Structure formats: structure tokens, C-alpha cells
Amino acid sequence: MTTDVINDQSEHDPHDGDHHDHKMTGLKRWLYTTNHKDIGSMYLWFSFIMFLTGGVMALVIRAELFQPGLQIIEPDFFNQMTTVHGLIMVFGAIMPAFTGLANWMLPMMVGAPDMALPRLNNWSFWILPFAFAILLSTFFLESGAPNFGWTFYAPLSTTYSNGSTALFVFAVHIMGISSIMGAINIVVTIMNMRAPGMTYMKMPLFVWTFFITAYLLIAVMPVLAGTVTMVLTDTYFGTSFFDAAGGGDPVMFQHIFWFFGHPEVYIMILPAFGIVSTTIPAFARKPLFGYSSMVYATASIAFLSFIVWAHHMFTTGMPLFGELFFMYCTMLIAVPTGVKVFNWAATMWRGSISFETPMLFSIAFVILFTIGGFSGLMLAMTPVDFQYHDTYFVVAHFHYVLVTGALFSIFAGAYYWLPKWTGYMYNDTLSKWHFWCSLVSVNLLFFPMHFLGLAGMPRRIPDYALQFADFNKWVSIGGFAFGLSQLIFLVLVIKCIRGGDKAPAKPWDGAEGLEWTVPSPAPYHTFETPPKID
């Protein structure tokens, strides 16, 4: 795609002059802002704070599991840790990080002056910290925080719940509102705000993946809202949606939850595909191999995500037809995902590759995400899933796709665009340290979990049989090393904001896209008149 900015950024339409120089200072700037870059930065910082918060909970879990027996915490508090760790990482770390990237980059990538609905955008962000304040406040309740797992299966979250369910439910409602409004903004921005000449099939793949992800969000977050509402009425108003005594069914909870939950996991990985489809061509100095097949593959994965939910439920005693249907549909997902992995490999094939940090994270993403994909295929097979279900194998699988998948792609994106955001190059040595420490420790952390799971260690338990002790020791060491490695990133980002080598408008020679046609750091307002796309 060749782009050509014909407008001069200093040339303004008199109509929109009134929103200039409104950049307030201090707290009000951030509270009242309608600027997509401000909001994007807030999303990214919020997600990083949540990432560290959820990370500390993971370390509490790993400290307890360092050796068999109960050492540090009570089993109930252990359950609260696993629950809130999961909720925070899914809804507080990964999703807001992607929304932050979308906010920062989408308007610049499609040549729009801002997101389509800027005030709504501010609202979508600011309700999130409040939602997590409510969720975290439950730790100070007498009953403690939610302890039923992030999947809040009934009857754990209904009949057997502690006193925190109501606050949990309303916190999730707010997270859902935030996601839906954010997704509507993304969809409308992409459909309505593209610069003249940017047809759908000329959009960067990053834009495509966020477009499709936003549709998934609009479709399934309301279903989550319905699910938590039914949990609320079952717990406090005597309904029996998930109680057989009144004609309901606890398994129905799982169906409705996973109808949300499976598209949700693609919500957390499709944007990652978009990021590495941006970085790999840039550092391989070749256009993305098979652009249109990537678009169709993303759309296929999104479609399939709606008809595979019950593969989370193979052991619930579904009818045989259901087991087979969901097994085959799940395995079908390997086809479009395979298309993507092969396309990334083909993009690098005979490319003039250089290994800047964004590229390192992207390559690690391709390899390690593929491992997560393969373990997913193993889990998709109904007969063998009976063995793996609810073991550490599942934990290993989804941490490979979420940590070395989604999180690594976020790091790749952050390194790739940091010069554009801050105007400075990040410290290269520190970034290499961050990458290599993360890479080694994350595999020490998650790879042995495969063996633990295959050997039968159940997930979500504070104690375990003696034969699992050695692996758990190494896993815990890996966990602490991985957690500490992320502090390197924190230091690096702060240093990069405060100064460093001046970044040119386009610091990566192979990079493509409109965002590189504006100066670094990107001006507060960009593309007030749209660029021309050839």
C-alpha cells in the first residue's frame, strides 16, 4: 500500500478550530479528555497496572505451590487468588491493553481525526477503573473476594457462594458496558471514518482484526451480562436457572457462559494476530504474505468461535452427537489458524530480517502461540480430553496462548509503536534483557505444566501429591523470574517517556502505514483533514 499525505497538518478548517488549545493540564486533562491518544495511553497504563496486580496474585499462587502442603495461605484465599487473578488478567489486563492499542492506532491507521464517538470513548475507559475498584474491594469484605474461579460456574457462584457475588456481578456488568461501548466505537470508526480511498481490502490487517474482534465483543458481552444476571437472581432472588430442583440445570450455566467465553478467547487473540501481521512484514521487509487470506481466515475464526463453545464441557455428560459436533468444529479452527501461521512464516521466508525487539517478540509469538495451538488441538479431541480436563495441561494451554500469545504480541506492539507515542527510541539493551528474560522464564513457568497435567495434577488446588513437587518448584521459580522480568519493561517505558534518542517519523525502514507519515511523537491531533490514499 502506498500512501501519500497531501494535506499540511497546519492547515485547518475554521470550523474545527474551536477544539484546539483545549488541552487542559493536570488531572482534568485526563478526566475530561476526548482525545483518542490520551484515552489510549490511559488504557495502556491501566492495563499495565492491572497486569502487575494480577501478576502479584499469580505469585501468591506460585509461592503456595512451591512445595506440597499448605504453607502460606488458606485454601479459601487460594481460591480467591485464582479467581481474581483470572478476572483481572482477562478483563483488566489483556482486553484493555488491546483497546488501548486500538485507541492509539486505529484513527491514525485509517486517517481519521479521532475515534468516531470521542465522549463515549472517554466513558468506556473511565468506568473500567471503577469496576475493578469494586472487584478488588471485595477482598475487604468479611466473606472475602469471589472464590469460584473466573468462570464462576454455578452452583459454586450461586448456592455455595460467599457474600461477594452481588458486587462481583455488578462489577462484571460495568466491564461489559465498557467493552460494548468501546467495541461500538471501534466498529463505527472503521466503517465510517476511513480516509477517502481506503477501501476495506486496503485496510492494514491490524485494523481488520480489531474490526472483527469488536463484532465479537458486541455479540457476546451482552450474553455475559445475561449470565451474571441469572447468577445474581439465582443467588439472591430464589430463581432456579441453574438448579435442577426448580427445573433448571447447572450445565445450562456452562452452555451460556461458554457461548460468551469461547468468542471471548478469540477476542483476546485476534488483535494479537493483527499486531504480529504488522510487525513481521516491517522487520522482514516484505509485504504480508497472503493479505486477503489473512482477512478471510480471521473472519472464519470469528465465525467458528460461535459454534465450538461446548468443547469446554466434554466431561459434563453431553449427548454423543454434541461431543462429536463440537470436537469436529473445534478442530476446523486449526485450518484458518494454520493459514495464518504459514502466512507469517512465508512472510519471513527470504525476507531481509532484522531482529529488533518487536520482531523478537513477534517471532516468539509465532512459535509459542503455535505450541499453545497444538495443545489446544489435543484438548479438542473428546476422548483424550477426558484425561486432560481440569488438569494443569489446560492451564499450560491457555497460558501459552494468552501469555506467550496475547501478551507477547502486546509487547511487540508496544515496542513497535513506543517511538511513535513518546518521540524517543526505547533503550535497546534493556528491551533485549526484557525479551530474553521473559522468554526463558515464561517457558520455565508454563512448559512443565504440560507434564504436570498429563500426569494428572488438577488445576485450582492449593496442595498436591508429592510426585508433582519437582516440576512445581521449577514452575514457581519460572513464575517469579517472569514476574520480575516485567519490571524491566516498566523501567524501560518510564525511561522512554522521559527521554532518549530522538525518534524519526519512521524509525523502522520496513514499516508501512499512515501512522508513520506523521511526526514522532504523534501530534495531539492528527489527520483533521483526511490523507489521500492511492
Add this chain to the structure above:
Amino acid sequence: MTTKEYESYYVPAQSKWPIIGAIALFLIAVGAGNYVSNLNNPEASGGGWVLLAGIALIIYMVFGWFNNVITESMAGKYSHQMDNSFRQGMSWFIFSEVMFFAAFFGALLYARTFSVPWLDGAGNNAATAAILWPDFTATWPLIKTPDGTETTAMGWYGLPLINTILLLTSSITAHFAHVSLEQEKRGLLKFWLGLTVVLGVVFLFCQGLEYAHGYADEMKLYLDSGIYGNTFYLLTGFHGMHVTLGTIMLLVMLIRVFKGHFTPKNHFAFQAASWYWHFVDVVWVILFVFVYII
């Protein structure tokens, strides 16, 4: 896009309304959470008051926010493209509402098709029925639950049928109001829109009567009367909340019409309210079929 000359897209200056809305939602969630947690002992927490404060604040926010939008729109700051953003935003919002109802319809259909027959031994569940619920017979509406709670089913004739006719009529009158607006017949517009609001209010009144019947001793149809009562009240209840919201939206539009707002070409807010109204109407038709008739 084939515009020769690009219209500038209005990016609003900083606004205090979103953060007020965020605080309002926070108060609503904390208040409702505390209130629900202490249902047995409502005086133990001030949850109800926090909830009311949150609702008051969000009403204040909606007025302030929409006031800004209306002022900007009347000042001619919005382009055609902005209008498109609003329309698309509203459409996707309505789609998300459809999916919210889908969750509850899903629960209804799952209970009817799977869980209730299974409790009576359908499929490979003979042992479930024989050991756990030997006296249970699967029926729909489920008027006797496995644990023996008895209730009465709500018929489709009478009030529900009247309500169906009311809502269907109101969709037609809303459409007539829209046509009148586009043809610049302000008198007819006021008449049709006013009639739509009245129909909405009458619907809500009838719904209230129906609930009173349900909760009366002859019917004993309560929210906690097993899966039939659960789905009945949650589906009709959430629908009723949406009708209430839609009626308020239409009422605001009526007030704006009397103030002389809207032109045949520029009336997004009216259009949005009318879309929303058609949406609650469609939901009702599906609800009438699956909750009442079948």
C-alpha cells in the same frame, strides 16, 4: 466515499459528562451490590440510598450530555458523516441488546428442550429421574417443579393479547410519526408520536396488572416459582424495562417536537428512539410466541 469536498468531522472538546457518568455507574453498582447482598436486612446498609444517588446522577449526566449534543447539532457543527456515526452506533447498540435478550431466550429454550425433559428421564437420563425425582413429570409450562413447587401458567389471551395489539399498533403509529416528520406535517407528527407514547404507557399499565394477577393467590406465579416463573418474569421484566426506557425516549422526542426541533432531513435522535421502539416491539412478538403461546 465520493465527497468532492471533505466535511470536517467534529471532535468535541473535553467533556465532564463521561466521568460523571462513570461515577454514577460506580454508585449504582456499589449501591445495588450492597442492597442485594443485604436483602434480608435492608437497614444494615445504605445500599439503597447509594443506588438512588447513582440513578439521580446518571439522569443528570444524560440530560447534560444530550444537551451538549443537541446544542452542537443545532449549531450546525455536525456533518453528514457524524450523522452516520450516530446511526451506526445506535444500530450496533440495539444489536447488543438483541444479544442480551438472546441469553435469556437461550435459557428458556434450553430449559424447555433439554433440562426439564431430562429431569423426567428423557435421553439417557432414566436414572436421574428414577433416583432423584421419581415423582416428577415433565410439562411445559412447568407448573410443578421437581422439588414440588406448584404454580399456574399465564394464558396468552386476555391481557397479553391486548398488550401485543397495543405494541404492534404503537410500532405503526411510530412509523406514521416518522413519515409525518419527513413530510413536514408537524401537527400529524405530534398526534402520532403522542399516541405512541400513550400506547406505551397503557402497555406498561397492563403489564403491571398482569404481574398483580400473577402474584395474587389464585395464580401463585412468582419470580421464584421454578424455571417457568424465572423465565417468565425475567424476560417480561427486562422487556418491560426496555419499554419504559423506550417510552421515556419517545416522550423526550415529543417534548423536543413541541420545542420545534428536528427537520425532515436532520432528526437522528427521533430516528434512534423510533428504532429502539421497533426493537422492543419485535422482542415482544418473539416473547409472546415463546413465553405465552407455545
